[in-house]
Amino acid sequence: MNGVHDLGGSMGFGPVRPEEDEPLFHAAWEPRALALTLACGALGEWSIDTSRHARESLAPVFYLSASYYEIWIEGLTRLLEGRGMVGAEEMAVGHAVTPAKPTRRPPPAAEAIPAMIARGGPCDRPVPQAPLFSVGDSVRTRNLHPAGHTRLPRYARDKNGTVERIQGSFVFPDSNAHDGGENPQWVYCVTFTGKELWGEQADPSLSVSLDCWESYVERP
């Protein structure tokens, strides 16, 4: 979707402001937000692609004015409410009102957490066919504007680049975010010159590399 989350090349946000001695968390609720997001993800009710789409689908004004953990909490709440796991009334009163629904996986116990984090969620998947493109090939990104989730940013659509490496084959987020299956594809690291992306005024020393699923690119 052409959402406000797709920030690359936007202007007017001012300078980057690194914090001196930045704390890991800025409020007591932030670590709880982190933990709730990871713990609920472990229930297997949605994929990381679905959760990214829930965040980028939040109202644009909210997205740009909220902190990132606020975005996480609102995205998580939407996922839980959308699946009937938590009701708006329960959020209002802060207590369970309806019984829990069964989940695909049980909640992890505390003892299982270190192994769960150390394992992560690898999303490389084998595909039967060989990659369509080789390292060094010229490719052009397609001019795609899907209404749903995609990982091809607007600034890199309809641009010429060069395949720099083949990263492997991975779950396709554009379908997986919408419960459309993993449909793995080859992923290529494609490098673009600054001039191709930003025109004549681009920094001549700049190049940008993105990881592109095979269906994002075509022969020029």
Next chain:
Amino acid sequence: MMSISDDHHDHDHGGSDLSPIALRVRALESVLVEKGYVDPQALDAIIDTYQTKVGPRNGARVIARAWSDPAYLQRLRENATAAIAELGFSGRQGEHMVVVENTPRQHNLVVCTLCSCYPWSVLGLPPVWYKSAPYRSKAVIDPRGVLADFGVSLPADTAIRVWDSTAEIRYLVVPMRPAGTEGWDEAGLAALVTRDSMIGAGLPLSAEPAP
């Protein structure tokens, strides 16, 4: 910061003066625990992991090893995920690692313009600035401007490569080894490796303390 659902905060939370978002998170946690969707001790274990075990000192050990051991650097180039796992670092948001090496000819900068993808297994949780609109918008079009925001200036003839983390590959920058560190052990070298230098937004500390 306002919640988008402020109409949900007129209930009793014990008369606290918590912010709307703090109340909302507390309400969510209470509901999830009561319904058995989450185990409160598991929540504590997750937080403890990122407070005490997974953070940028992990990445600094990887870099110090890469600076010290050419065979290790070669393994990092060939299969960074496996080479990083040799040091015991693996898992969430580090499942598919690639290292990119700074040289006098090329400086590397990592961003996620679409969300906040970041190599957690080696750097821990991302700083606020990494997730912010200024960084995500500017890094791919004006990386020298971003570096200037960090007080870093590179020679005009150093190429800048920006890596936009659009897929599940997570990038770790291998900064250039500071001058004057010949013969240093890995612990000494790791102490020079800053988090920002492994994102490309900064440089390692120098061997000589500033006057």
